[in-house]
Amino acid sequence: MAKQVPLVEYLVLGDDPHLMAQECTGCGARYFDRRNACASCEGDQFTKVRIANEGILRAFTIVSMAAPGVPVPFVAGIIDCDGTSVRGNVVNVEPNPDNVSTGMKVRLTTFPIGTDDDGVEGIGFGFEPVG
Amino acid sequence: MAEDVWILGITMTKFGKHPDKDMVDLAAEAARGALSDAGVTMKDMGILAAGNLMNASAGIGQQLQKQIGQTGIPVYNVANACATGATALRTAVMAIKAGECDFGLAVGVEKLAGAGLLGAGGGSRSSGTHYEPSGRYGAVATTDGRIGTTTMPGTFAQIGMEYGHKYGGTSFELFAKISEKNHAHSTLNPLAAYTKKMSLEQIMGDVMIAYPNTRPMCSANCDGAAAAVVVSDSKLKTLSLEQRKRAVKIAASVLTTDPWQEACQILPDVNTLTRNAARQAYEQAGVGPEDLDLVELHDCFATAELVHYDNLMLCEEGGAVDFFNSGAPWRDGKTPVNVSGGLESKGHPIAATGIANIWEVCHHLRGEAGDRQIQGAKVGLAHVIGLGSACGVHILERSAA
Numbered sequence: 192m193a194k195q196v197p198l199v200e201y202l203v204l205g206d207d208p209h210l211m212a213q214e215c216t217g218c219g220a221r222y223f224d225r226r227n228a229c230a231s232c233e234g235d236q237f238t239k240v241r242i243a244n245e246g247i248l249r250a251f252t253i254v255s256m257a258a259p260g261v262p263v264p265f266v267a268g269i270i271d272c273d274g275t276s277v278r279g280n281v282v283n284v285e286p287n288p289d290n291v292s293t294g295m296k297v298r299l300t301t302f303p304i305g306t307d308d309d310g311v312e313g314i315g316f317g318f319e320p321v322g
Numbered sequence: 323m324a325e326d327v328w329i330l331g332i333t334m335t336k337f338g339k340h341p342d343k344d345m346v347d348l349a350a351e352a353a354r355g356a357l358s359d360a361g362v363t364m365k366d367m368g369i370l371a372a373g374n375l376m377n378a379s380a381g382i383g384q385q386l387q388k389q390i391g392q393t394g395i396p397v398y399n400v401a402n403a404c405a406t407g408a409t410a411l412r413t414a415v416m417a418i419k420a421g422e423c424d425f426g427l428a429v430g431v432e433k434l435a436g437a438g439l440l441g442a443g444g445g446s447r448s449s450g451t452h453y454e455p456s457g458r459y460g461a462v463a464t465t466d467g468r469i470g471t472t473t474m475p476g477t478f479a480q481i482g483m484e485y486g487h488k489y490g491g492t493s494f495e496l497f498a499k500i501s502e503k504n505h506a507h508s509t510l511n512p513l514a515a516y517t518k519k520m521s522l523e524q525i526m527g528d529v530m531i532a533y534p535n536t537r538p539m540c541s542a543n544c545d546g547a548a549a550a551v552v553v554s555d556s557k558l559k560t561l562s563l564e565q566r567k568r569a570v571k572i573a574a575s576v577l578t579t580d581p582w583q584e585a586c587q588i589l590p591d592v593n594t595l596t597r598n599a600a601r602q603a604y605e606q607a608g609v610g611p612e613d614l615d616l617v618e619l620h621d622c623f624a625t626a627e628l629v630h631y632d633n634l635m636l637c638e639e640g641g642a643v644d645f646f647n648s649g650a651p652w653r654d655g656k657t658p659v660n661v662s663g664g665l666e667s668k669g670h671p672i673a674a675t676g677i678a679n680i681w682e683v684c685h686h687l688r689g690e691a692g693d694r695q696i697q698g699a700k701v702g703l704a705h706v707i708g709l710g711s712a713c714g715v716h717i718l719e720r721s722a723a
Contacts, residue, residue, distance in 0.1 A: 196453050198468060200460030222587065224458035231582040249487055250589065252479035253533035254471050256439060261467030267476055269484065269589045276585035278470035288494065289532055293487035304463060308451040315468050 198304055199223075206282040207317070209244055212275060213237040222274050244299040245321065246272035247266045252285050253294065266291050270318050282317035296321040326555040328569040329718070331351035334678040337546035337669035338515040339435040345377065349386045349431040352371040352547035352674075356427065356509075361565055364391030366552075368423020371398045373430040373673040374588055382431060395423075404622065405710020406430055407548060407676025408577065411691035412714065414552050415575045424557035430678075431547035432671035440543070441474040441709070474624060475532035476541055477709065480589055482534065482625025485632070486555035492628070494534040498525045501539040501624040503652055508663025510694035515669030539624035541665035547574035548677035566723035570684045573607035573701070574717040579710075590709050592626070596633035599715040603703070604635075607717040611635045614657055615699035616686055617678040620706045621664040631634025631659070634705060653696065661686075661694055676714055679704040687720040 197204055199266075200225045201211050212221040217234030221242075228235045251268035266281035268291075281297060284290050297318035304315040333355035335348055343351070348374070357363055358406055364387075383397035402409040407430030414426030447577055453462035466472050486492030505520040520538055528536040552560075580595040604610055611634065619634060621627035627631030628642050636657050637645035645651070651659035662668045662682040665675065683702035685691045700720045707713045 194448065196455075196462055198462055199465065200455055220582065220584070224587075225460075230587070250480040250484035252476045252483065252535075253530075254467070254473065254476045255530040257467050257473060257534065258439065258477070260464070263467075265467060267467075267471035267480070269470070269480060269585070274584075276588040278588045280468065280470060285478070291482055304468060307453040309453075311453050313453050313462055 193306065193310055193312045195312045195314050198313055202301070202314070202316050204301070204314055209299065210241055210242040210277060210316070211239050214240040222287055242275050242277060243273035246270040246277065246297060246318070248281065248291070248293055248295045248297050249276070251281060253288065253291070268318065270297055280317040281319070283319040327415045327572045328552040328553050328558050329417045329550050329572060329680070329684055330362065330558070330565060330569050331358070331551040332549070332561050332677070332681045332684050333359050334548035334674065334681045335546050336513045337544050337671060337678070338403070340545040343545070345374065345382065345433050346385050346389055348433070348545060349382060349429050349548040350389045352431065352549035353386060353390055353427060353429050356549035356551050362421050362425060364393055366425045367393065367427045369396055369398070369414055369417040369426040371400055371410040371413035371426065371428045373400045373406035374432060375403065375406050375672045376434065378431060387431060402712045403554060403710045404493055404620065404672055405577065405676055405706045405708040405712035405714040406673035407678070408706045408714025409477060409676070409712065409714065410576050411550055411552070411605035411677055411716070412577050415572060418552060418554045424554045426552045427549065428552065428677060429547065429549040430673035430676055433545045433672045434543040434671050435545045437543040439475070440475055440620055441472055446565065462502055466583045471532070473532065474709070475535050477718065478623040478626045479532040479535050479591060481592055482623070482628055484589070485629045485642065489640040489643070494526065496643060496646070497524070497534045497539060497624045497628065498522055498536070500627050500646060502524050504621060504664035504666045507539060507653055508667035511663050511668060514663040514667050515542050516667045517663070535623050535625055539666060540623045541670035542667065544669035544671055546669060546671035546674045546678065546681065547639050548674045548681055550677055550680065563723065567721055568688050569721045569723070570687050571721065572716060573609065573719045574715065576606065576715045578602070578604045578713045590711055592707050592711060593629060593633050595711055595713045596630060596705065596707055597635070599713045600634045603715040603717050605664070606664070607719070609701055609717060611657070613701050615701050616658045616683060616696045616702045617702045618660055618662060618682050618702070621660055621666055622670060623692060624666065627664070630705065634703065658696055659668060663692040676706040680716055680718065681719045687718055
């Protein structure tokens with residue numbers, strides 16, 4: 192199997208793909224990026240926590256106009272994963288307002304986004320409707 | 323307690339396409355217009371605060387001085403997203419409140435006609451040929467479009483949808499009706515970039531940008547400038563009766579950023595900082611939302627206007643849909659909102675917007691708004707918000723002189 196890399200570092204690949212956040216040990220605020228300190232409490236100690244793979248779609252848009260090279264239309268959304276908000280596309284669904292609604296249950300899924308010149312496969316993530 | 327600050331002169335250029343004028347031409351037109359409106363000159367000014375976002379390193383303030391008057395005063399070039407104009411004004415206000423000078427000039431200018439989609443950066447690199455993690459998320463390729471969207475239309479679409487999820491009652495049609503109102507209002511504003519009334523069918527049938535916002539539901543990229551001369555209360559008392567009559571009191575000048583909230587780094591939280599700014603402004607001015615005769619709020623998208631009814635406390639919490647459906651924000655309603663046509667039709671030359679909104683309010687408070695005059699207007703509020711985020715709220719009061 193080709194070597195794989197995640198699209199972003201907070202996506203963990205393997206048999207059980209999931210997202211990881213950095214949680215402030217002081218106040219519990221969660222972040223997905225490299226941190227200097229906590230924006231909520233100024234603490235500088237973080238621990239890695241696993242984000243729930245299932246969540247509720249809290250907001251979405253269907254993007255029909257995007258930067259060159261970005262395929263449209265696509266559904267962009269904000270998912271409440273058991274109290275942690277996550278940004279991601281809603282995938283494996285027709286991108287029209289009849290098929291997507293806030294409050295719907297979704298779960299994490301991963302898929303290849305392409306292969307680079309060294310044969311490394313990039314893996315992205317999205318959220319698909321449950322059931 | 324620092325003394326009150328007044329707007330002595332204020333103006334905006336026509337918003338739209340100005341292919342024959344560069345950024346300095348537009349800024350000069352607005353600045354000289356404001357000075358003339360105030361009955362003063364550059365020699366009177368003690369500070370110049372100049373806002374421009376898309377060309378923020380150009381030093382627009384000094385470029386402007388070289389065309390309209392180099393008097394050696396301090397220049398503050400400011401850039402603060404869509405709150406740039408409001409920030410420039412507030413910079414001049416603060417200088418007067420600090421006792422450093424009696425007169426200040428604030429200018430905001432932008433050349434944006436023909437600019438496309440804003441905010442479509444998002445990625446750490448373009449889709450490359452070698453996947454190497456970079457940036458704060460260690461991304462190996464462009465993330466916009468792959469991990470949601472950070473474009474402006476998409477972001478504000480989600481903000482409106484989130485409000486609907488929380489409180490219910492929203493629909494594509496409801497958001498389109500907000501746009502219908504603003505386009506109807508624009509027909510009375512000769513300085514608006516677009517002054518065509520649009521039917522609900524036209525709005526809903528237009529090109530979809532980011533559901534539920536179609537093109538006429540998005541702010542119009544265009545060129546424009548606006549400028550204001552501000553003066554201390556003590557200096558104003560020495561000026562002519564005519565100047566004192568037309569002066570507009572800045573009853574509140576507030577700038578906020580977003581305090582940390584869960585999710586605020588995932589989907590920008592435009593609500594908390596706007597609510598905070600509004601609360602501070604009402605307290606400073608000693609007025610409440612029920613006292614407002616008109617409001618110019620930041621309808622960068624139709625979906626944004628809805629949430630700001632609530633954030634500015636023009637309605638009960640969660641009651642924005644009912645507020646709109648009651649007819650309240652129409653120009654003949656209880657609290658007229660965006661009688662200028664709003665950013666959706668007047669246009670949104672970013673750095674000019676935060677002063678142009680104040681010009682619109684002043685125009686009514688002075689009783690000079692012609693066909694679109696809100697009769698007897700005494701108090702008005704102007705609101706802008708830029709993602710990142712920054713929120714400016716100003717409350718203006720008619721002079722008693």
